[in-house]
Amino acid sequence: xxxxxxxxxxxxxLAVVSVLTGVGSLASGLxxxxxxxxxxxxxxxxxLALMLAGTGLxxxxxxxxxxxxxxxxxxxxxxxxxSAALGMLMTMIFAxxxxxxxKMAVAALTALAGTALFLKILRQIPLRSVLMVPLVGxxxxxxxxxxxTFVAYRYDMMQSMGTWMSGDFSGVLRGRxxxxxxxxxxxxxxxxxxxxxxxxxxxxxxxxxVGLDYNKVVTLGLCIVSMVTATVVATVGMVPFLGLIVPNIxxxxxxxxxxxxxxxxxxxGAGLVLACDIVGRMIIAPYEIPxxxxxxxxxxxxxxxxxxxxxxxxx
Numbered sequence: 001x002x003x004x005x006x007x008x009x010x011x012x013x014l015a016v017v018s019v020l021t022g023v024g025s026l027a028s029g030l031x032x033x034x035x036x037x038x039x040x041x042x043x044x045x046x047x048l049a050l051m052l053a054g055t056g057l058x059x060x061x062x063x064x065x066x067x068x069x070x071x072x073x074x075x076x077x078x079x080x081x082x083s084a085a086l087g088m089l090m091t092m093i094f095a096x097x098x099x100x101x102x103k104m105a106v107a108a109l110t111a112l113a114g115t116a117l118f119l120k121i122l123r124q125i126p127l128r129s130v131l132m133v134p135l136v137g138x139x140x141x142x143x144x145x146x147x148x149t150f151v152a153y154r155y156d157m158m159q160s161m162g163t164w165m166s167g168d169f170s171g172v173l174r175g176r177x178x179x180x181x182x183x184x185x186x187x188x189x190x191x192x193x194x195x196x197x198x199x200x201x202x203x204x205x206x207x208x209x210v211g212l213d214y215n216k217v218v219t220l221g222l223c224i225v226s227m228v229t230a231t232v233v234a235t236v237g238m239v240p241f242l243g244l245i246v247p248n249i250x251x252x253x254x255x256x257x258x259x260x261x262x263x264x265x266x267x268x269g270a271g272l273v274l275a276c277d278i279v280g281r282m283i284i285a286p287y288e289i290p291x292x293x294x295x296x297x298x299x300x301x302x303x304x305x306x307x308x309x310x311x312x313x314x315x
Contacts, residue, residue, distance in 0.1 A: 061243015
């Protein structure tokens with residue numbers, strides 16, 4: 001609780017900085033002029049989108065780690081994000097006039113299929129090591145990404161595919177981010193069912209012994225992860241490694257009880273994405289570095305550190 005009380009003011013401060021940061025000047029006044037229009041139409045929607053995406057992906061990564069029983073799994077290391085991008089590409093080719101909500105639904109279905117395939121592959125690997133699980137996920141994601149790239153190249157849609165995987169919030173305006181509230185609603189569902197996911201993380205046998213319907217809880221978790229990932233990919237593109245590093249950091253500090261840690265995980269995810277976006281806007285101003293790029297650099301370093309430290313402890 002103390003950590004959450006510290007995190008909330010920090011997030012609010014980052015949100016204010018995000019609203020005030022940008023190329024457009026607010027000096028024209030807030031009395032109905034251009035400054036107010038800039039805030040209402042661009043800055044506030046962008047800040048909300050950053051917070052909603054960060055919250056959703058951090059929680060989705062936590063649930064996926066519980067389902068796979070591995071700390072190094074999240075949507076970008078399990079083929080989920082790549083499957084969502086493949087679904088988006090299919091809708092652009094075969095149903096280009098489909099509304100954004102429809103495209104998101106198709107992306108959610110393909111993400112669900114990709115995540116279920118990942119978990120099924122894990123079940124076929126006996127005595128899997130800690131490092132084997134993310135390796136399998138990265139390989140599966142690479143295969144799906146290769147198929148997506150081939151199809152996108154064949155239909156001259158490489159630029160669109162890059163947009164779905166870049167995690168770029170520069171184009172967020174009012175009316176173009178509202179689907180991310182679905183991710184927030186799913187986060188609330190995850191919090192309500194957090195105790196079940198905590199038990200699932202202990203293993204199938206323990207879950208069945210305490211009376212849980214293992215298959216139903218896993219299905220619920222897969223649906224939450226897939227829909228959150230598809231929503232974010234369809235709106236702003238994927239932000240890699242966020243769902244990996246945030247749950248690991250919070251677990252080291254607070255523990256693994258999701259009912260207690262999930263609000264802090266959500267808040268930390270939102271704050272981290274806000275911070276990455278502010279950094280991306282300031283490094284080479286007036287140009288921007290996408291959030292996905294900044295997060296990819298930070299996340300890859302933390303990912304390697306976690307892998308090496310776990311390997312050191314294991315030896």
